[in-house]
Amino acid sequence: MMLMRGNAACPGCPIPRELDALLEVTGKNTVLVVPASCTTVIMGDSKGMPSKVPVIHSAFAASAAIASGVKSALDARGEKATVVVWAGDGGTGDIGFASLSGAAERNEDIIYVCYDNEAYMNTGVQRSGLTPYGAWTTTTPSGKRERKKPLPQLVAQHGVPYVATASIAYLFDYQAKIRKAKDITGFRYIHLLSPCPPGWKFDSSLTVQVAKLAVETGIWPLYEIEDGKLRLTSVSKTLLDKANRKPVVEYLKLQGRFANLSDEDVKRIQNDVDEMWEELSKIVS
Amino acid sequence: MQTTYKRSIVTGMVGNHAVAYAVRQAKPQVLAVYPITPQTTMLEKLSEYIDKGQLKARLIRVESEHSALASVYGAALSGARVFTATASQGLLYMTEMIYWAGGQRVPMVAAVATRAIASPWSILDDHQDIMGKRDSIWVQMSAENVQEAYDLTLMAFRISEHENVTLPVMMGFDGFILTHTMERVEVLPDEVVDQFLPERRFNLVDFDDPVGVGSVATPEDYMFYRYEAQRSMERAKRVIEDIGKDYENITGREYGLVECYMCEDADYLVISMGAWSGDARVAAQRERDKGLRAGLLKIRVFRPFPKEKVREYVRRVRGVVVMDRAVSFGSGGVLGIEVKSSSYGLDVPIHNVIGGLGGKDVRPMHIQKVLEDLSQGKLEEERWLL
Numbered sequence: 001m002m003l004m005r006g007n008a009a010c011p012g013c014p015i016p017r018e019l020d021a022l023l024e025v026t027g028k029n030t031v032l033v034v035p036a037s038c039t040t041v042i043m044g045d046s047k048g049m050p051s052k053v054p055v056i057h058s059a060f061a062a063s064a065a066i067a068s069g070v071k072s073a074l075d076a077r078g079e080k081a082t083v084v085v086w087a088g089d090g091g092t093g094d095i096g097f098a099s100l101s102g103a104a105e106r107n108e109d110i111i112y113v114c115y116d117n118e119a120y121m122n123t124g125v126q127r128s129g130l131t132p133y134g135a136w137t138t139t140t141p142s143g144k145r146e147r148k149k150p151l152p153q154l155v156a157q158h159g160v161p162y163v164a165t166a167s168i169a170y171l172f173d174y175q176a177k178i179r180k181a182k183d184i185t186g187f188r189y190i191h192l193l194s195p196c197p198p199g200w201k202f203d204s205s206l207t208v209q210v211a212k213l214a215v216e217t218g219i220w221p222l223y224e225i226e227d228g229k230l231r232l233t234s235v236s237k238t239l240l241d242k243a244n245r246k247p248v249v250e251y252l253k254l255q256g257r258f259a260n261l262s263d264e265d266v267k268r269i270q271n272d273v274d275e276m277w278e279e280l281s282k283i284v285s
Numbered sequence: 286m287q288t289t290y291k292r293s294i295v296t297g298m299v300g301n302h303a304v305a306y307a308v309r310q311a312k313p314q315v316l317a318v319y320p321i322t323p324q325t326t327m328l329e330k331l332s333e334y335i336d337k338g339q340l341k342a343r344l345i346r347v348e349s350e351h352s353a354l355a356s357v358y359g360a361a362l363s364g365a366r367v368f369t370a371t372a373s374q375g376l377l378y379m380t381e382m383i384y385w386a387g388g389q390r391v392p393m394v395a396a397v398a399t400r401a402i403a404s405p406w407s408i409l410d411d412h413q414d415i416m417g418k419r420d421s422i423w424v425q426m427s428a429e430n431v432q433e434a435y436d437l438t439l440m441a442f443r444i445s446e447h448e449n450v451t452l453p454v455m456m457g458f459d460g461f462i463l464t465h466t467m468e469r470v471e472v473l474p475d476e477v478v479d480q481f482l483p484e485r486r487f488n489l490v491d492f493d494d495p496v497g498v499g500s501v502a503t504p505e506d507y508m509f510y511r512y513e514a515q516r517s518m519e520r521a522k523r524v525i526e527d528i529g530k531d532y533e534n535i536t537g538r539e540y541g542l543v544e545c546y547m548c549e550d551a552d553y554l555v556i557s558m559g560a561w562s563g564d565a566r567v568a569a570q571r572e573r574d575k576g577l578r579a580g581l582l583k584i585r586v587f588r589p590f591p592k593e594k595v596r597e598y599v600r601r602v603r604g605v606v607v608m609d610r611a612v613s614f615g616s617g618g619v620l621g622i623e624v625k626s627s628s629y630g631l632d633v634p635i636h637n638v639i640g641g642l643g644g645k646d647v648r649p650m651h652i653q654k655v656l657e658d659l660s661q662g663k664l665e666e667e668r669w670l671l
Binding site: 028033041043055056062064065066072081099 | 314315317342343345346347348349351352353355356357358359360361362363364365367381382385489490491492495496497498499500501502503506
């Protein structure tokens with residue numbers, strides 16, 4: 001275990017396991033750069049040190065730039081190491097987007113992981129650019145009216161060598177992607193859907209099940225984009241056939257944040273997912 | 286005393302190039318700079334040095350000043366000597382990371398080509414940008430001319446990395462007035478700089494003994510961090526003077542926290558900071574020629590503020606005028622506030638003159654007029670040179 005037990009995560013929070021799974025692959029010579037987020041709290045106060053690798057906490061908007069500097073300095077020192085940004089959806093897609101985009105455009109030799117819990121959870125569930133359509137948050141009390149920002153695609157558009165999506169419910173797939181990313185030089189991006197029991201309003205025993213349903217319903221396709229080519233991975237490979245996809249309502253109904261969706265809303269979300277798979281089928285075939 | 290300074294190379298350079306020259310000699314491994322007027326030609330010169338292999342460093346061409354300081358912050362934590370530069374809005378945009386670097390007491394050097402702040406827009410010189418960063422736990426220095434900008438840049442690295450200090454250092458020099466003006470400069474040979482600047486040792490990224498940097502602090506820890514920062518600022522005064530003496534041994538140029546020009550026996554004192562200290566020098570000399578015993582006390586180091594020195598000189602005179610290019614609105618000139626605070630309890634009137642904002646011209650004759658009014662008891666407590 002690279003991340004020690006007894007950290008300050010909420011019950012049912014997938015972040016410690018997600019982080020641990022990452023460090024299992026990247027190993028001792030990893031530097032974590034963590035902007036303001038749930039992980040800041042999970043990592044504990046200045047007296048404790050729940051991680052067995054160096055952690056640089058950072059200002060919200062700065063992490064990709066800090067990681068660029070860390071990697072440059074380690075290169076100058078001749079030190080072989082993996083530099084990983086570990087950031088939430090706000091720190092990645094909203095306030096941190098400029099530095100993310102800058103680092104991607106410069107093709108910095110870092111791995112950027114976005115653990116996406118689809119809102120500003122650390123400040124108490126406020127809407128982010130990555131909150132999906134229809135979801136309740138404290139700043140969208142009657143449900144968000146806009147769609148989720150397509151972040152993996154936006155990063156891929158920078159022409160970086162590696163982009164992948166992942167889910168804690170498919171651990172081997174996630175770790176295989178980190179392993180692959182570790183051996184690539186340049187900017188690597190992994191987008192990890194990270195269900196949040198209090199923020200999404202589901203029972204803390206259901207985290208993995210919710211994460212699994214996001215994939216099985218097709219809402220969260222697992223793929224990797226290498227040298228511009230998209231390849232579906234794991235169970236998502238079978239989901240091009242609509243018959244293999246579970247209806248989105250199975251994913252939505254487990255979560256209190258979608259409790260107020262109308263039938264029309266559910267239909268719209270199903271349509272969006274079907275359309276996305278239409279697009280995917282054109283890209284992969 | 287060994288005098289090696291005869292080996293100095295005499296040349297002519299604009300301020301931005303002189304600072305870039307000093308940075309090349311300091312051999313940072315990582316730089317990150319975003320172009321902003323009037324700093325840009327420094328970035329261009331640094332790019333050229335790296336392109337030609339004259340400086341072996343990674344220059345991270347970032348997308349913003351926020352990222353510029355973030356990059357060098359990460360690099361500095363990881364053991365590299367680093368440098369960045371900016372001005373005005375860029376310094377404002379960096380501000381969040383400026384506090385991170387100060388809060389973690391990370392050694393690094395930033396050159397600030399001082400410039401007015403919007404709104405309204407002005408690309409010309411004053412000190413509102415750099416003075417606005419006075420509480421961010423950075424050592425702050427200010428150059429009077431291109432020579433000082435070069436010298437202070439070299440000294441800044443050594444001050445910043447000194448084990449009794451470990452604080453980031455800001456080297457301010459007036460936009461356009463110094464950045465773009467060609468002056469006679471004496472530069473040191475590279476090998477002399479190598480001797481002056483020891484190898485950097487600070488590194489917080491250790492895989493065998495990992496630590497967390499900048500994590501959440503309890504109230505007790507947080508306050509202690511701040512207490513330590515204050516102590517390190519106090520220690521820095523001595524270190525800066527010692528390093529100044531070392532530098533004087535090499536160059537023959539004197540570098541203390543303040544510089545006294547004809548102020549030992551002065552009746553009336555001008556206190557100033559930055560490029561217009563040159564004009565104040567001329568004004569004081571002209572007034573001397575006319576029979577008024579005027580002197581100049583130049584503040585070279587603003588943080589830590591040399592209050593003991595200021596008090597020592599203020600106590601001897603009959604009146605003081607502090608020249609300010611930055612205002613704490615609703616209170617007064619920033620340097621004026623510092624001087625008044627340092628002189629608490631002394632029975633010496635301290636007047637504050639505010640001028641030169643947004644590049645408004647101030648000449649020796651303006652400062653002469655102020656000195657004359659001061660000596661005749663006609664100077665208000667706060668006067669604006671409108």
